[in-house]
Amino acid sequence: MLDKSQIKKVLKVLLRKSRGLSRLKRIEEMDRGLSALNLIVCRDKRSKGYSFIEDSTIDYIESLLKRVQHARLNPKFALRGFVYHI
Numbered sequence: 001m002l003d004k005s006q007i008k009k010v011l012k013v014l015l016r017k018s019r020g021l022s023r024l025k026r027i028e029e030m031d032r033g034l035s036a037l038n039l040i041v042c043r044d045k046r047s048k049g050y051s052f053i054e055d056s057t058i059d060y061i062e063s064l065l066k067r068v069q070h071a072r073l074n075p076k077f078a079l080r081g082f083v084y085h086i
Contacts, residue, residue, distance in 0.1 A: 006057045010037070027069045034062055
């Protein structure tokens with residue numbers, strides 16, 4: 001089960017660390033930070049047997065960042081649901 005508070009906390013930290021960049025650069029920087037966080041989680045699980053963030057949370061945030069990046073690179077894709085064909 002996804003914990004919304006964990007998702008909000010991780011996104012808040014990632015956004016704070018990528019402040020001052022353009023949108024695409026910000027997404028790339030957030031993806032790098034998420035990869036680093038994933039390595040920390042794997043190390044904690046290996047050494048302690050548990051971690052402070054679930055794998056499903058990291059996977060969800062990663063898929064969210066990929067969708068946002070794809071929408072930024074392809075603006076027609078982002079507006080597809082809003083365009084009405086007459």
